[in-house]
Amino acid sequence: MIPIVSIVGKSKVGKTTFMEKLIAELRSRGFRVAVIKHSAHDFEIDHPGKDTYRHAQAGAEAIAIASPHKVALVKSLEKEPSIQVVLDMIGPEYDIILTEGYKRGPFPKVEIYRKGISDRLVSREDDLIAIVTDNSFSIDKPHFDLEDASGVADLLEKRFLLARKSYERAL
Amino acid sequence: MIPIVSIVGKSKVGKTTFMEKLIAELRSRGFRVAVIKHSAHDFEIDHPGKDTYRHAQAGAEAIAIASPHKVALVKSLEKEPSIQVVLDMIGPEYDIILTEGYKRGPFPKVEIYRKGISDRLVSREDDLIAIVTDNSFSIDKPHFDLEDASGVADLLEKRFLLARKSYERAL
Numbered sequence: 001m002i003p004i005v006s007i008v009g010k011s012k013v014g015k016t017t018f019m020e021k022l023i024a025e026l027r028s029r030g031f032r033v034a035v036i037k038h039s040a041h042d043f044e045i046d047h048p049g050k051d052t053y054r055h056a057q058a059g060a061e062a063i064a065i066a067s068p069h070k071v072a073l074v075k076s077l078e079k080e081p082s083i084q085v086v087l088d089m090i091g092p093e094y095d096i097i098l099t100e101g102y103k104r105g106p107f108p109k110v111e112i113y114r115k116g117i118s119d120r121l122v123s124r125e126d127d128l129i130a131i132v133t134d135n136s137f138s139i140d141k142p143h144f145d146l147e148d149a150s151g152v153a154d155l156l157e158k159r160f161l162l163a164r165k166s167y168e169r170a171l
Numbered sequence: 172m173i174p175i176v177s178i179v180g181k182s183k184v185g186k187t188t189f190m191e192k193l194i195a196e197l198r199s200r201g202f203r204v205a206v207i208k209h210s211a212h213d214f215e216i217d218h219p220g221k222d223t224y225r226h227a228q229a230g231a232e233a234i235a236i237a238s239p240h241k242v243a244l245v246k247s248l249e250k251e252p253s254i255q256v257v258l259d260m261i262g263p264e265y266d267i268i269l270t271e272g273y274k275r276g277p278f279p280k281v282e283i284y285r286k287g288i289s290d291r292l293v294s295r296e297d298d299l300i301a302i303v304t305d306n307s308f309s310i311d312k313p314h315f316d317l318e319d320a321s322g323v324a325d326l327l328e329k330r331f332l333l334a335r336k337s338y339e340r341a342l
Contacts, residue, residue: 016222016225016226019226019229020225020226020228020229021229023226023229023230023231024229024230026230027229027230027231028230032232033230033231033232034231034232034233034234034235035226035231035233035234035235036234036235036236036237037222037223037226037234037235037236037237038236038237038238039236039237039238040238040239041238041239051187051208051271052206052208054187054191055187055190055191055194055206055208057191058190058191058192058194058195058198059194059195059197059198059199059204060194060198060204060205060206060269061203061204061205061265062205062206062261062262062265063205063206063207063208064205064206064207064208064257064260064261065207065208065209065210066207066208066209066210066251066252066254066257067209067210067211067212067251068211068212068248068250068251069247069248069249069250069251070245070246070247070248071245071246071248071252071256071257071260072243072244072245072246073243073244073257073260073261074241074242074243075241075242075243075261075262076240076241077239077240077241077242078240079239079240080237080238080239080240081237081242083237085242086235086237086242086244089235089242089244089260089262090233090235090244090246091233091246091260094232094233098231100222
């Protein structure tokens with residue numbers, strides 16, 4: 001059971017930038033981090049001329065590349081994969097999985113709210129474990145400054161990561 | 172048990188080009204094809220500025236992107252993944268998996284040999300199920316012309332795909 005936390009917020013609010021800081025912070029504390037990005041639109045990860053692109057154009061529905069220190073996989077799908085399918089692909093060797101998006105998913109959420117961009121919280125209050133914001137809300141959840149990845153890392157560590165380490169030690 | 176066939180041969184012999192034709196041929200016959208490319212060197216699949224690249228630079232060791240019709244995953248590894256790990260990532264929904272490379276792997280092999288580029292067969296004779304070549308070898312295995320993806324598709328279909336379909340019907 002890897003803890004999964006979703007970083008949510010309106011488009012352009014700075015989710016990716018905040019996640020970069022949060023990933024680096026967790027990583028510097030020795031945790032292994034995986035990320036799932038939810039994209040509402042199809043994306044291109046490979047490019048014309050590359051072998052993988054050529055295989056896909058020819059009709060291969062899944063293309064993996066394995067190298068000494070990296071493995072990649074691109075699969076075409078008839079319908080959007082469930083989060084469980086994506087988790088199974090990722091595998092078990094991480095301490096925490098951060099998702100970018102999945103605001104309607106079942107995971108605890110850290111919402112980023114920026115004045116002038118956001119107009120309301122996109123999360124249900126019950127799902128929220130923290131708000132990263134330059135605003136203040138009358139909601140009884142921890143607030144963090146927009147730059148405070150370290151504060152959010154503290155929260156995740158206390159709430160999910162130390163408990164998991166103790167649990168694993170106890171096994 | 173998805174049949175797995177390796178397309179092997181010396182570097183620059185035309186493995187990718189032949190595979191494009193073979194994939195298109197199998198696909199046109201209604202088979203679902205997955206591909207594993209073995210790369211001796213690390214590769215870059217994402218690019219500076221992209222969100223996935225930013226997450227990887229920040230220290231995420233696995234990054235997935237899920238969209239309505241595609242899912243992609245890039246994992247950093249300490250050591251080269253076993254083929255089984257890659258197969259598990261790919262999943263069960265394909266009729267055949269073609270590998271590009273893995274010439275020392277345990278799978279039946281189609282070797283591409285081109286005069287002026289190849290100097291010897293890279294496969295052990297026992298592993299070979301076909302030779303795609305402009306040469307001729309005193310080896311009792313089917314030979315196909317360098318362009319004859321259709322002939323190789325016939326062979327794969329007879330040898331692996333029809334048998335599987337009959338087996339599945341019998342279940």
